[in-house]
Amino acid sequence: xxxxxxxxxxxxxxxxxxxxxxxxxxxxxxxxxxxxxxxxxxxxxxxxxxxxxxxxxxxxxxxxxxxxxxxxxxxxxxxxxxxxxxxxxxxxxxxxxxxxxxxxxxxxxxxxxxxxxxxxxxxxxxxxxxxxxxxxxxxxxxxxxxxxxxxxxxxxxxxxxxxxxxxxxxxxxxxxxxxxxxxxxxxxxxxxxxxxxxxxxxxxxxxxxxxxxxxxxx
Amino acid sequence: xxxxxxxxxxxxxxxxxxxxxxxxxxxxxxxxxxxxxxxxxxxxxxxxxxxxxxxxxxxxxxxxxxxxxxxxxxxxxxxxxxxxxxxxxxxxxxxxxxxxxxxxxxxxxxxxxxxxxxxxxxxxxxxxxxxxxxxxxxxxxxxxxxxxxxxxxxxxxxxxxxxxxxxxxxxxxxxxxxxxxxxxxxxxxxxxxxxxxxxxxxxxxxxxxxxxxxxxxx
Amino acid sequence: xxxxxxxxxxxxxxxxxxxxxxxxxxxxxxxxxxxxxxxxxxxxxxxxxxxxxxxxxxxxxxxxxxxxxxxxxxxxxxxxxxxxxxxxxxxxxxxxxxxxxxxxxxxxxxxxxxxxxxxxxxxxxxxxxxxxxxxxxxxxxxxxxxxxxxxxxxxxxxxxxxxxxxxxxxxxxxxxxxxxxxxxxxxxxxxxxxxxxxxxxxxxxxxxxxxxxxxxxx
Amino acid sequence: xxxxxxxxxxxxxxxxxxxxxxxxxxxxxxxxxxxxxxxxxxxxxxxxxxxxxxxxxxxxxxxxxxxxxxxxxxxxxxxxxxxxxxxxxxxxxxxxxxxxxxxxxxxxxxxxxxxxxxxxxxxxxxxxxxxxxxxxxxxxxxxxxxxxxxxxxxxxxxxxxxxxxxxxxxxxxxxxxxxxxxxxxxxxxxxxxxxxxxxxxxxxxxxxxxxxxxxxxx
Numbered sequence: 001x002x003x004x005x006x007x008x009x010x011x012x013x014x015x016x017x018x019x020x021x022x023x024x025x026x027x028x029x030x031x032x033x034x035x036x037x038x039x040x041x042x043x044x045x046x047x048x049x050x051x052x053x054x055x056x057x058x059x060x061x062x063x064x065x066x067x068x069x070x071x072x073x074x075x076x077x078x079x080x081x082x083x084x085x086x087x088x089x090x091x092x093x094x095x096x097x098x099x100x101x102x103x104x105x106x107x108x109x110x111x112x113x114x115x116x117x118x119x120x121x122x123x124x125x126x127x128x129x130x131x132x133x134x135x136x137x138x139x140x141x142x143x144x145x146x147x148x149x150x151x152x153x154x155x156x157x158x159x160x161x162x163x164x165x166x167x168x169x170x171x172x173x174x175x176x177x178x179x180x181x182x183x184x185x186x187x188x189x190x191x192x193x194x195x196x197x198x199x200x201x202x203x204x205x206x207x208x209x210x211x212x213x214x215x216x217x218x
Numbered sequence: 219x220x221x222x223x224x225x226x227x228x229x230x231x232x233x234x235x236x237x238x239x240x241x242x243x244x245x246x247x248x249x250x251x252x253x254x255x256x257x258x259x260x261x262x263x264x265x266x267x268x269x270x271x272x273x274x275x276x277x278x279x280x281x282x283x284x285x286x287x288x289x290x291x292x293x294x295x296x297x298x299x300x301x302x303x304x305x306x307x308x309x310x311x312x313x314x315x316x317x318x319x320x321x322x323x324x325x326x327x328x329x330x331x332x333x334x335x336x337x338x339x340x341x342x343x344x345x346x347x348x349x350x351x352x353x354x355x356x357x358x359x360x361x362x363x364x365x366x367x368x369x370x371x372x373x374x375x376x377x378x379x380x381x382x383x384x385x386x387x388x389x390x391x392x393x394x395x396x397x398x399x400x401x402x403x404x405x406x407x408x409x410x411x412x413x414x415x416x417x418x419x420x421x422x423x424x425x426x427x428x429x430x431x432x433x434x435x436x
Numbered sequence: 437x438x439x440x441x442x443x444x445x446x447x448x449x450x451x452x453x454x455x456x457x458x459x460x461x462x463x464x465x466x467x468x469x470x471x472x473x474x475x476x477x478x479x480x481x482x483x484x485x486x487x488x489x490x491x492x493x494x495x496x497x498x499x500x501x502x503x504x505x506x507x508x509x510x511x512x513x514x515x516x517x518x519x520x521x522x523x524x525x526x527x528x529x530x531x532x533x534x535x536x537x538x539x540x541x542x543x544x545x546x547x548x549x550x551x552x553x554x555x556x557x558x559x560x561x562x563x564x565x566x567x568x569x570x571x572x573x574x575x576x577x578x579x580x581x582x583x584x585x586x587x588x589x590x591x592x593x594x595x596x597x598x599x600x601x602x603x604x605x606x607x608x609x610x611x612x613x614x615x616x617x618x619x620x621x622x623x624x625x626x627x628x629x630x631x632x633x634x635x636x637x638x639x640x641x642x643x644x645x646x647x648x649x650x651x652x653x654x
Numbered sequence: 655x656x657x658x659x660x661x662x663x664x665x666x667x668x669x670x671x672x673x674x675x676x677x678x679x680x681x682x683x684x685x686x687x688x689x690x691x692x693x694x695x696x697x698x699x700x701x702x703x704x705x706x707x708x709x710x711x712x713x714x715x716x717x718x719x720x721x722x723x724x725x726x727x728x729x730x731x732x733x734x735x736x737x738x739x740x741x742x743x744x745x746x747x748x749x750x751x752x753x754x755x756x757x758x759x760x761x762x763x764x765x766x767x768x769x770x771x772x773x774x775x776x777x778x779x780x781x782x783x784x785x786x787x788x789x790x791x792x793x794x795x796x797x798x799x800x801x802x803x804x805x806x807x808x809x810x811x812x813x814x815x816x817x818x819x820x821x822x823x824x825x826x827x828x829x830x831x832x833x834x835x836x837x838x839x840x841x842x843x844x845x846x847x848x849x850x851x852x853x854x855x856x857x858x859x860x861x862x863x864x865x866x867x868x869x870x871x872x
Binding site (some may be wrong): 019027061080095097131135138190199201216 | 229230232238239240241252255256260262263271273277281282283286289292293298301302306308315319324350351352357408410416421423
């Protein structure tokens, strides 16, 4: 089959052109920056759990280089609670691998404003049905979280509170994983919740102990 | 609490410095490129399912811009089969949201060489136990896939075959989702498997119909 | 002759690899950003006169895109006085072209700390001979400028003062060109002096009227 | 005077925002890449002589990093012949400094298609007057160069020939500088002429010995 028919669509061609640029600039122009990394093993210091939202790409938003961030992305950057059965737990598997095999030193849960998943949750809390056989159960993980019952009627403020509360809920769920609680206790792992205000271009942060979000960047 | 104690670690400071650069270059210098996007809705054309591996960041590897790629990342870029129960299916939820709500036109499953998850699978197929309460079941999803029983003894070739086979398996699993099969059938959605050879800096591609990987970029 | 022997040296190969990346990212991936520009005419708004110093590249330092800055670079970012004879006046020719043909709206003279040209001038003012048949006369253009006779004995402070004074001298020389004085007077052209403190990573600015440099970026 | 009135114009604000991004990404995020360079001395390997044209920025076109290229830019990337009088020879001073003080190993003269300076020369050769008190004499440096008298009537081909001929002329003029001829002879300096075809996105190269331009990048 002719190669061009494999990926002839403009959006895919654009990705392939981007790959050619990446190859030229990283492999050809400055191989010293990535050669050992690409031929050896990864040693990221950070596990980042982010939303799948196309506007909040962690590598773009933090100007990361290859090798720096081990990244899980799902709808609304959720961490489910520890549930060691035989099910397929994609997020938990990635967390386990990052913490126990790669021994990252930091976990960052990165949420954001204007999150579609959280908007679906808000609608659900208002009595509307969430569309989706999978999105529904996934997002309803949050219905028990503390702030879910507090609404002010100001939809933007409510959304922000829910988004930040969901981040804290993920941090709390991380602490239910024994291998995480243990490392946090002995000081070899930190847990961080960050919220990206996409309109104001600011990052806010909290931790399991300091649960009020504060601006991290002036 | 003083802000600096929230994220004082060098790896986190580096991410915050990167964010400041992102903000200056996107929000201040060239707001025209992202303003509507950040204040409005996302309209990505592509759902990309990639590995959590820090070396294979899709935005870096394809030089993506904010808004272009809706991204799911998990260990070994796996798509589980359609399983519409009430469990927490993070990958399936993201796929459902991208396809039915955002109406992406393309799905790309992006695998890569030297994949730790696939190495764990290879070890398992060789009779070794896979470490991890979550990684084990997650990666054993693949034990029934066609090529799992074919080994040549050449470990690099075996790894490549498993990595590519896992991508095809994910494409096949995508087709078990009714909302995907239907859109593929009516021509509004394409499924693409890409394999990134990290050593040679090449992208290879296949589709559900053309299952032999071919070089996509010279 | 075989192509590779033309540019086989590593430093040149690195430039060619960078060009391949540029081509992939600009011409192939996002042609909409430059196509009209590359096939049509330039319409820069800014004439920038900068030093040849490899550390102070204006496009890198301001994250410019193709088409934004019309750039002259010489040792110590000097503008000679208006001298309309038949000599070869490279800097004056570029200024004339930018202002009268391209009709830029702003001129920026960008100097910097730790400037080798200014260090040569300081040595000359101290009674040492400046090396160089061409560098000598070029840099001695400045010996009449106001601050040349004021030294404090603090070599860093002296260097900063000379660097900033040289920028003001270039702004004053720009005003000796009739086609510039006229446009400044009628408000269609602004003259700006910027000084890049390379150690502190700050930009300072002055104008012909406001001759004390002030920090431009927090 | 309030700082904002110094540089309140959008084009200048855009440059300052770019500078803030540069500072965040280079000085704060990855200081290890530039710290020694910015606090110490430059050691570029390449002297690049390029056109002032805003579309042909050498750092953008070759993806250069700070410290790599010592750059002279003037109209049409001309090198005047060796003329050791007391005049202000900006291009010669920069060449002298790069070769004798910085001891670069390579000189690249980078010309390009669709060059306004060369179009002015073509008009002059056709009997039209070149506008400009400075542009005129500057560009008429080329009137004696070999190809100036050969026209085919095909204006694109003529322009390309003139552009490439002007590059060769600059290489020949470089050889009239004793300190260059000597280093070329003893093999410590190479002279290279590159021509950037902006429409086709290709680089072509020649040298003083191999005067027919060949494609450098596939």
